[in-house]
Every structure is written in C-alpha cells, then in structure tokens.
Amino acid sequence: MMYGGGGGGWHWGMNRPYRSDEQQPKVEFTAAGVRRVLSYLVPYWPHEIVILVCVLAVTGLGLIPPLLMRSVIDDAIPGKDFGLLNLLVFGMVALPFLSGLISVLQSYLNALVGQRIVYDLRKQLFRHMQRMSLRFFTKTRSGEIISRINNDVAGVQSVIAGTLISIITNFFTVVGTTVVLFVMNWQLALIALVVTPAFVLPTRRVGRYRRQVSRETQEKQADLSAFLHEMMNISGYLLMRTFSGEQRADTRFRSIGRDLLRLNIKQAMVGRWFFMFLGLFASIGPAAIYWYGGRQVMQEELSIGTIIAFVMFLRNLYGPSSQLANIYVDVQGAMALFDRIFGYLDMEPEIFDTPDAREVATVQGRISFDDVWFRYNDEAAWALAGITFTAEPGEMIALVGPSGAGKTTLTYLIPRLYDPVNGQVRLDDYDLRDLQYLSLMRHVGVVTQEPFLFHTSLRENLLYANPEATEADVIEAAKAAQIHDFIMGLPEQYETVVGERGFRLSGGEKQRVAIARVFLKNPRIIILDEATSSLDSQSEELIQQALSALLQGRTSFVIAHRLSTVRAADRILVLDEGRAVESGTHEELLAQGGLYAKLHSIQFRTEPESVAAEVGEGGPRMPPLGRGRRPGGRAIPGFEGSGPFAGGEPE
Numbered sequence: 001m002m003y004g005g006g007g008g009g010w011h012w013g014m015n016r017p018y019r020s021d022e023q024q025p026k027v028e029f030t031a032a033g034v035r036r037v038l039s040y041l042v043p044y045w046p047h048e049i050v051i052l053v054c055v056l057a058v059t060g061l062g063l064i065p066p067l068l069m070r071s072v073i074d075d076a077i078p079g080k081d082f083g084l085l086n087l088l089v090f091g092m093v094a095l096p097f098l099s100g101l102i103s104v105l106q107s108y109l110n111a112l113v114g115q116r117i118v119y120d121l122r123k124q125l126f127r128h129m130q131r132m133s134l135r136f137f138t139k140t141r142s143g144e145i146i147s148r149i150n151n152d153v154a155g156v157q158s159v160i161a162g163t164l165i166s167i168i169t170n171f172f173t174v175v176g177t178t179v180v181l182f183v184m185n186w187q188l189a190l191i192a193l194v195v196t197p198a199f200v201l202p203t204r205r206v207g208r209y210r211r212q213v214s215r216e217t218q219e220k221q222a223d224l225s226a227f228l229h230e231m232m233n234i235s236g237y238l239l240m241r242t243f244s245g246e247q248r249a250d251t252r253f254r255s256i257g258r259d260l261l262r263l264n265i266k267q268a269m270v271g272r273w274f275f276m277f278l279g280l281f282a283s284i285g286p287a288a289i290y291w292y293g294g295r296q297v298m299q300e301e302l303s304i305g306t307i308i309a310f311v312m313f314l315r316n317l318y319g320p321s322s323q324l325a326n327i328y329v330d331v332q333g334a335m336a337l338f339d340r341i342f343g344y345l346d347m348e349p350e351i352f353d354t355p356d357a358r359e360v361a362t363v364q365g366r367i368s369f370d371d372v373w374f375r376y377n378d379e380a381a382w383a384l385a386g387i388t389f390t391a392e393p394g395e396m397i398a399l400v401g402p403s404g405a406g407k408t409t410l411t412y413l414i415p416r417l418y419d420p421v422n423g424q425v426r427l428d429d430y431d432l433r434d435l436q437y438l439s440l441m442r443h444v445g446v447v448t449q450e451p452f453l454f455h456t457s458l459r460e461n462l463l464y465a466n467p468e469a470t471e472a473d474v475i476e477a478a479k480a481a482q483i484h485d486f487i488m489g490l491p492e493q494y495e496t497v498v499g500e501r502g503f504r505l506s507g508g509e510k511q512r513v514a515i516a517r518v519f520l521k522n523p524r525i526i527i528l529d530e531a532t533s534s535l536d537s538q539s540e541e542l543i544q545q546a547l548s549a550l551l552q553g554r555t556s557f558v559i560a561h562r563l564s565t566v567r568a569a570d571r572i573l574v575l576d577e578g579r580a581v582e583s584g585t586h587e588e589l590l591a592q593g594g595l596y597a598k599l600h601s602i603q604f605r606t607e608p609e610s611v612a613a614e615v616g617e618g619g620p621r622m623p624p625l626g627r628g629r630r631p632g633g634r635a636i637p638g639f640e641g642s643g644p645f646a647g648g649e650p651e
C-alpha cells in the first residue's frame with residue numbers, strides 16, 4: 001500500500017523511538033496516495049469551487065497590468081492622449097485593489113477549508129486511537145501519539161491552504177501568461193520559455209532530500225514531545241529528583257535539542273542553493289528579451305511597449321514556475337506528514353465488533369475460560385497456557401500466584417483488552433468476540449491498583465461511570481464505598497477538584513473513589529486488583545467494607561494480595577507460569593500442600609506472628625472481604641490486611 005500503510009513492519013517500526021534512516025519505509029508518491037489526500041477535500045467542494053473562481057479571477061486580473069503598461073507606452077504617450085492615460089493609470093491602481101479584495105475572500109476560504117480538514121483528520125485520528133488496543137499503548141510512547149495528533153495534523157493545514165492553492169494559482173498563471181506571450185510575439189515567447197526547464201528539472205532530487213529531512217525533523221519533534229511528556233509530569237519529575245536524574249535528563253534534552261536545531265537548520269537550508277540558481281536563471285530571461293527584442297525594435301518590427309510588457313510578464317512566468325518547482329518540493333515534505341498520519345490511521349484495531357455482533361442486554365454473569373492460550377507477541381512465552389475454568393454468577397474468584405504468573409493477563413481478557421490467541425472466553429454462553437464491545441463493557445467494572453482520576457471535581461470523576469446518575473445515586477454510591485463522609489469533610493465537598501493538579505487524595509481514598517465509580521456503573525462482573533501497599537488500619541477497614549459491599553452478588557475476579565480476600569473467595573485459582581495449577585477453597589488448597597500452601601507458608605513465616613501480636617492487642621479487626629457466606633470467610637486475627645499475600649511479590 002502507498003504511504004507505507006500496509007506492511008506490519010511500518011506499524012511496529014514506528015514504535016522504535018530512534019530508528020535509523022535505513023529502517024524507514026520507502027514512501028511512494030503514487031496516484032492512489034494523492035487520491036487519498038484529495039479525498040479529504042471532497043466534502044468541501046462548494047467552498048473549493050468559490051476558491052477556484054477567486055483564483056481564476058486573481059490570475060486573470062494579474063495578466064492585465066503589463067498590457068496597460070504597453071498601452072501607456074505605445075498609445076497614450078505617443079498619441080498625447082490624456083484621457084486614455086488617466087484611464088490606464090486608474091486601471092493600474094484599481095485592478096490590484098480588486099484582486100486584493102478577492103484574495104481576502106480566498107484567504108478566508110482557504111483557512112476555513114484547511115482548518116476543517118485538520119479538524120476532520122484529528123477527529124478521525126483520535127477516534128482511531130481510542131479503538132486501538134492496550135497493546136498499542138503499551139508499545140507506543142504517549143508523547144509520540146500526542147505529537148502526531150497535534151503537530152503532524154496541524155501541518156496539513158499549510159499543505160491544503162498553502163501548497164495546494166499555490167499549485168492551482170501558479171499553474172493558471174503560467175498557462176495564462178504563456179498564452180498571452182505567444183499571442184503578443186511568438187519569437188520572444190519562445191526565448192522566454194527556453195529558460196523555463198532549468199527551473200523544473202533538478203527539483204526531483206531536491207524534493208527527495210527535503211522530504212527525508214522533513215520526516216527526520218518530525219520524528220525528532222515527536223521524540224522531544226515524548227521526552228517532555230515523560231519528564232514534565234509528577235511521576236517523571238519525582239523519579240528524576242529522587243534518583244538525581246537532573247544531569248542525565250539535561251544531557252538527553254540537550255542531545256534531542258541539538259539534533260532538532262541541526263535538523264531545523266538543515267530543513268531551512270535544503271534546496272537553497274538550488275533556489276539561488278533559479279534566481280540566476282530568472283535574470284537571464286529579461287536580458288535575452290531586451291537583447292533580441294531591442295534588435296527588433298531597432299528594426300521597427302516591434303514596439304517598445306511590447307518589450308516592456310514582455311519583461312513584466314516574465315515575472316508572471318518565472319516567479320510562478322519557480323514556485324511550482326518549489327511546491328513540488330513542499331508537496332514532497334507534506335507527503336512525509338501524510339505518511340505519518342496515514343501510518344496511524346492504517347493500523348488495524350485488534351478488538352472490533354464483527355458485523356453480526358450481539359448486543360448484551362442483561363447477563364447472568366457466568367464467565368468461562370475454555371482452554372485459553374495467550375501471549376503478548378509471537379516470540380513471547382505463553383502468559384496464559386490452557387486456562388479452563390468457570391466462574392458461576394455471583395462467585396468470587398481469587399487469583400493467586402507468584403509475580404508474572406499471568407494473573408493480570410487473565411483479568412485483561414475479560415474486558416477484552418486483549419483477545420485469546422487460542423480458546424474462548426465466554427460470558428454466559430457467548431464468546432466475548434461475538435458480543436458488541438460497548439455493550440459487554442456495560443457489564444464489566446474494573447478497579448485497578450492505582451486508580452486514575454481526571455483533573456476535575458470529584459462529582460465529575462464519579463459521574464464518568466454513569467453520566468446519567470442522579471445526585472442521590474452519586475451520594476449513595478459514595479456512601480457504599482465509604483468515601484461520602486470523607487468527601488463531605490473537604491472544603492468544597494463534591495466540587496473539590498482532584499487529579500493531576502487538584503486536591504491530593506491518599507491511595508486509600510483514591511481507591512474508594514474508584515470503588516464508588518464502579519458502584520455507579522453497577523456492572524455484573526467486577527475485576528479488582530487489590531492494592532499491594534499496606535494502608536493504615538482505618539483506611540484498610542473502610543476499603544474492606546466498601547469492597548465487600550461492591551462484590552456482593554456480583555461475579556468477581558480479585559487479584560488477591562491479602563489473606564482476608566482469599567479466605568473470603570468462593571474459589572482460589574492458583575496460577576503459575578500461565579497455568580492454572582490449583583483451584584479450590586483456602587482450606588482445600590492448604591490441605592493439598594501444593595503451591596498455594598507454599599505461598600501461604602512464606603507469608604506466615606515472614607508476617608503473621610508479629611501482625612497477630614499487634615492486632616491481637618486490641619487493634620481493629622478487619623472484616624473479611626466478600627459476602628461472608630463461607631465458613632472460610634471468618635476473620636482470623638492477624639491475617640487480614642497484612643501486606644502482599646504472595647510473599648515478596650514486587651508489583
């Protein structure tokens with residue numbers, strides 16, 4: 001495919017931050033590619049027709065002044081005709097004024113069409129990015145994506161409003177001028193045209209080089225954006241400060257900055273020599289006209305006015321044709337832009353609805369994995385290897401296992417962040433791939449370890465889960481999540497702005513907001529990645545209460561880090577290297593004496609006694625997570641909330 005959109009190499013190639021030139025896909029300047037670019041112009045055809053009329057009018061008006069000049073010299077002055085002189089001189093002022101007015105209208109329309117196309121492209125790109133899978137975002141730096149949506153697309157405006165309009169204007173000017181020249185005097189016209197090819201021939205070479213520089217510059221620009229994006233936010237900043245990374249960040253920034261400096265200068269200078277020679281050729285033309293035309297005037301075969309008009313016309317000929325050459329170079333540069341934009345647009349979203357996907361209205365909430373195999377890419381080891389199990393509606397499944405066992409991966413497959421490579425994940429009796437994605441997502445709620453809050457009010461953050469929720473719903477959800485009292489204690493209560501630059505919530509508070517969000521969404525299926533960090537006992541208790549209310553009566557998958565959780569679970573699924581090695585209740589698995597028992601004993605050896613001692617002495621006792629319908633759900637002093645369950649898991 002043109003624009004390098006086709007092969008997988010391009011798709012994944014772009015994720016390598018610093019690829020060398022040889023790795024770059026070869027971009028073909030093809031008719032289909034141009035058609036694709038032009039297709040963005042189609043919706044605005046009425047505007048474009050007006051633009052075209054303006055262009056023709058301005059071009060036509062531009063052809064008249066040299067003819068007026070000829071008349072002044074050949075007719076008005078020799079004939080001592082004051083009336084004609086006045087008229088001609090008036091025309092010399094009025095025509096540029098008129099064409100100036102038309103140009104203003106044209107500029108407005110250019111900007112309008114250009115900006116609308118920018119808007120269309122951005123919209124399209126943004127939507128496309130939203131449809132991309134998690135895989136894409138784990139592989140691509142966010143700054144780079146931002147740069148494409150911002151800078152690259154913005155560049156399109158100048159291509160449409162500048163380059164394209166110049167092509168049309170200059171083309172008509174050159175054609176119109178050539179015709180007039182031939183009508184006036186064909187020998188002189190031939191002389192004038194002989195020089196023209198000198199403008200056009202060397203442009204291909206320059207064009208290719210310029211496009212390459214342009215692409216390099218854009219990529220470096222994206223590097224800069226990505227780097228700034230990493231450094232100029234709280235996490236990046238904290239990392240830099242706490243690891244004394246200033247020096248390194250500085251060095252890196254300077255290195256990118258220097259490259260950008262060099263590339264920008266290179267870009268400014270590309271083809272300048274070439275344009276200098278174009279200028280030289282432009283002075284040869286008039287000289288030749290004066291030489292040959294002068295001789296004709298001496299032989300009284302030609303009027304002086306004609307020579308003067310001819311030389312004036314040359315400006316209309318050489319200016320626009322050198323600009324046309326210039327434009328070819330610009331178009332080449334613009335193609336690099338479109339390359340990058342189409343490169344993104346051509347990436348296939350991995351997860352999409354099939355045409356006959358079913359809408360899921362109500363669900364029972366049974367989730368079954370049927371011999372599910374999954375790996376992150378073809379070279380990687382299996383992250384899930386033949387997982388088979390069924391979670392009945394309302395069941396709580398605790399996922400346990402060493403780090404890297406595949407717990408997170410397993411939970412990713414339920415909201416279809418990824419699809420299995422082999423096997424099926426089913427909701428009730430339907431393969432998830434046969435369901436409409438959006439309707440599936442209505443039934444799945446996720447609470448991550450580090451919930452994300454937008455930089456806006458708490459209310460807005462909560463309403464994100466369900467924009468239609470009423471005030472009463474919001475408060476009810478916040479109460480159920482044990483966060484309402486806390487919110488009411490804030491200066492601006494539900495209007496308090498949180499998130500990136502807002503009020504800082506503690507980890508426990510954030511998680512309760514996230515839980516309230518899921519309450520508002522009210523899904524049948526819950527995925528919960530328990531926080532590994534130990535919270536103080538009060539927040540711990542609040543969270544446990546919030547969670548047991550949330551999980552009540554819903555099918556849930558909990559990546560368990562606490563003993564209270566696994567004890568409360570209906571079933572524990574023990575994963576190891578992508579395999580489900582054990583499954584059963586806490587007691588059953590302990591009795592089996594397998595991996596679970598081992599993980600459990602590591603936990604006990606390192607923590608329980610000391611914690612038991614602490615909590616035993618009148619410390620608050622955590623209520624067990626879950627519905628308390630299993631005998632195993634009893635609270636056992638000392639085990640609850642005592643840090644990572646799967647000992648030493650560095651998550």
Ligand code: ADP
Binds near residue numbers: 376383406408409
């Ligand atoms: P757990 O949650 O049990 O710690 P994960 O499900 O996160 O384990 O990871 C399972 C395996 O998949 C690990 O070997 C991990 O390195 C690998 N993995 C996780 N995410 C990715 C990714 N985005 N790309 C490639 N491999 C990954």
